[in-house]
Amino acid sequence: GAGVSQSPRYKVAKRGQDVALRCDPISGHVSLFWYQQALGQGPEFLTYFQNEAQLDKSGLPSDRFFAERPEGSVSTLKIQRTQQEDSAVYLCASSLRRHLRTEGTDTQYFGPGTRLTVL
Amino acid sequence: DAKTTQPPSMDCAEGRAANLPCNHSTISGNEYVYWYRQIHSQGPQYIIHGLKNNETNEMASLIITEDRKSSTLILPHATLRDTAVYYCSRITGGGNKLTFGTGTQLKVEL
Numbered sequence: 001g002a003g004v005s006q007s008p009r010y011k012v013a014k015r016g017q018d019v020a021l022r023c024d025p026i027s028g029h030v031s032l033f034w035y036q037q038a039l040g041q042g043p044e045f046l047t048y049f050q051n052e053a054q055l056d057k058s059g060l061p062s063d064r065f066f067a068e069r070p071e072g073s074v075s076t077l078k079i080q081r082t083q084q085e086d087s088a089v090y091l092c093a094s095s096l097r098r099h100l101r102t103e104g105t106d107t108q109y110f111g112p113g114t115r116l117t118v119l
Numbered sequence: 120d121a122k123t124t125q126p127p128s129m130d131c132a133e134g135r136a137a138n139l140p141c142n143h144s145t146i147s148g149n150e151y152v153y154w155y156r157q158i159h160s161q162g163p164q165y166i167i168h169g170l171k172n173n174e175t176n177e178m179a180s181l182i183i184t185e186d187r188k189s190s191t192l193i194l195p196h197a198t199l200r201d202t203a204v205y206y207c208s209r210i211t212g213g214g215n216k217l218t219f220g221t222g223t224q225l226k227v228e229l
Contacts, residue, residue: 004162031215033215033217035217042206042208042219042220042221042222043163043206043217043219044219045216045217045218048215048216055215056215056216058216059216091162091163093162093217097215105151105168105210105214107153107165107168108165108217109165110155110162110163110164110165111162112160112161112162113161113162
């Protein structure tokens with residue numbers, strides 16, 4: 001079946017430009033996650049949605065980063081006034097997770113990522 | 120700060136078992152261990168996960184020590200296509216944030 005898709009796959013921006021990165025989760029997946037992966041590093045959590053609600057944005061590095069998921073499906077990560085340190089691969093993941101539980105876990109499935117290069 | 124550490128690189132001969140260790144000495148009682156792998160220019164691919172018991176699926180086996188401070192991912196018969204960076208990660212039960220380890224670059228050679 002179709003996995004998580006992301007677009008564009010590659011984005012080059014000049015410093016100071018705004019960018020928007022799109023994520024299409026697996027159909028029916030309630031939860032959606034954004035991660036940032038710097039070169040040679042593991043992914044780091046940015047933010048999390050359950051349906052349209054953004055329940056955790058503790059990983060967003062600054063107020064220039066904004067994410068939304070208005071209809072509980074497609075999500076957009078927006079970065080305003082991009083800086084060179086924003087250059088990274090931005091990964092989206094989704095999971096079935098239908099409700100918060102204190103036990104149990106749902107596997108997160110990742111998309112291919114968007115490689116952002118800020119010049 | 121919770122740390123998950125892995126050796127930076129390992130080599131394995133094709134057809135042999137690849138055993139990838141992970142140290143998560145500060146893991147909490149309700150944190151799961153997840154393994155992903157990442158081939159160049161692709162997103163992380165789910166492999167296996169566990170809490171306390173050893174687990175096996177069609178891709179790999181996961182051995183978790185009794186004290187849960189470390190685990191080992193076993194690829195029973197490594198192939199060239201298993202060459203990738205393997206990440207050990209952890210997530211709290213009921214939580215949402217995967218915390219990734221440092222990653223191991225596995226190179227499978229003829």
